[in-house]
Amino acid sequence: GNSVTQMEGPVTLSEEAFLTINCTYTATGYPSLFWYVQYPGEGLQLLLKATKADDKGSNKGFEATYRKETTSFHLEKGSVQVSDSAVYFCALSDPTGTASKLTFGTGTRLQVTL
Amino acid sequence: GAGVSQTPSNKVTEKGKYVELRCDPISGHTALYWYRQSLGQGPEFLIYFQGTGAADDSGLPNDRFFAVRPEGSVSTLKIQRTERGDSAVYLCASSSNGLMNEQYFGPGTRLTVT
Numbered sequence: 001g002n003s004v005t006q007m008e009g010p011v012t013l014s015e016e017a018f019l020t021i022n023c024t025y026t027a028t029g030y031p032s033l034f035w036y037v038q039y040p041g042e043g044l045q046l047l048l049k050a051t052k053a054d055d056k057g058s059n060k061g062f063e064a065t066y067r068k069e070t071t072s073f074h075l076e077k078g079s080v081q082v083s084d085s086a087v088y089f090c091a092l093s094d095p096t097g098t099a100s101k102l103t104f105g106t107g108t109r110l111q112v113t114l
Numbered sequence: 115g116a117g118v119s120q121t122p123s124n125k126v127t128e129k130g131k132y133v134e135l136r137c138d139p140i141s142g143h144t145a146l147y148w149y150r151q152s153l154g155q156g157p158e159f160l161i162y163f164q165g166t167g168a169a170d171d172s173g174l175p176n177d178r179f180f181a182v183r184p185e186g187s188v189s190t191l192k193i194q195r196t197e198r199g200d201s202a203v204y205l206c207a208s209s210s211n212g213l214m215n216e217q218y219f220g221p222g223t224r225l226t227v228t
Contacts, residue, residue, distance in 0.1 A: 004156075036219075043118075044157070044205070044219040089156050100209070101147060101170065102217065104156030 002027045006090045006105035013080055013112050021075040021108045023064075023090035031092040033057075033066050033073040034102065038087045047075075047088070080112045116140070118220035120206050126226045127196055135191040135223045139208030146189050147217060148181055149205040157205050163189060196227045 007022040025031065035047040035057070048057030053068035062077045073090060090105040119138045127133050139146050144165055149157035159173040163183045171181075178196075183189040193200055203224050207217040 043221045044207075046216050049216075091156070100145075100215070100217075101159040101162055101173070102149075102157070103159070106154065106156050 002031070002092060002094060002103045004090050004092055004103055004105035006088075006108055009087075009107070009109035011108060011110050013110070015082055015112055015114055016079045017112075019075070019077040019080045019084075019110065021088055021090075021110070023073045023075065023105060025071050025073065025090075025092050027071075027092055027094075027103075030068075031094065033064070034091040034093070035062070035064055035073070035075050036089040036091060036104075038089065038107075040086070044089070080110070082112045082114060085110055085112045118206055118208055118218050120204075120220040120223050122223060123221065124224045124226075126228060128228055129196060129198060131196050131227075133193050133196055133225065135193075135204050135225070137189045137191070137206030137208075137220060139187065139189070139206070140218055141187075142210070143208035143218075144186065144211055145209045145215070145217075146183060147207040147209075148189070148191050149207065151203045151205055151222070153202075160191070193225075196225075198227045201225055201227045 003026045032051045034049045036044045037047045048059040050057040050066035056065045064075045087107045087109045089107045091102045093100045121136045146163040148160040151157040162170040166186045178194045181191045203222040205222045206220045209215040209217045
C-alpha cells in the first residue's frame with residue numbers, strides 16, 4: 001500500500017538557520033505530493049504541493065521538489081523564523097482511485113529559537 | 115469566508131457509549147473527508163463522500179464506525195460502543211470536487227474515551 005516516511009522530530013534550529021525535513025514515499029503509479037503545516041492551536045493547512053515528477057512546489061519561502069528517481073519530496077527553507085515553529089506533515093494522494101484521499105507521514109515538529 | 119467547522123471541539127465519553135461528531139464543510143464543496151489522528155501520528159483516512167454518497171469507506175476501522183451526509187453538506191461521524199482505543203482527534207476536510215483539489219481541514223474534534 002501507499003506510505004510516507006518522514007524524519008522524526010523535534011527539529012530545533014536557531015532563527016535564520018537552513019531547514020531540511022526529509023520525506024520519502026511508496027506508492028503505485030504517480031501520486032501528487034504535499035506538505036501540510038499545523039501551527040499551534042490551528043488546523044492543518046496546505047503549505048505546498050507538486051503533481052508530477054521534477055515539479056517544485058513553493059510557498060512562504062519553503063520549497064520541495066518531486067524526485068521520482070529517489071521517491072522523495074524533501075522540504076527546505078533557506079532561513080527559518082520563529083513563526084515557522086509548527087508540525088509539518090508530508091502526504092501523498094492515492095493515484096489509483098478517484099477519491100484523492102491523503103496518506104500522511106507521522107509529522108515532524110520544528111522548533112525555531114531566537 | 116467561513117472555513118470547515120467541527121463540533122464539538124472536545125468530547126469526553128465513557129467506554130461503551132455512543133457519540134456523534136459533526137462537520138460543516140465549506141459551502142459548495144461537494145467532496146468531504148473524515149480522518150483520524152492519534153497522538154504523535156499523522157492523520158489516517160476514514161471515509162470520503164462525494165455529494166450524499168460514501169464513495170470510499172475503506173478506512174473505517176470496523177462496523178462500530180458509520181458516517182452520513184444526507185443532504186450533501188453537513189456530515190456526522192457516528193461511533194457506537196466506544197472503546198478507549200477510539201480516543202483521537204477526528205478531522206474533517208472538504209474540497210471543491212475531490213479530484214486532486216486542495217483539501218481544507220477543520221480544527222478537529224478531540225475525543226477522549228474513559
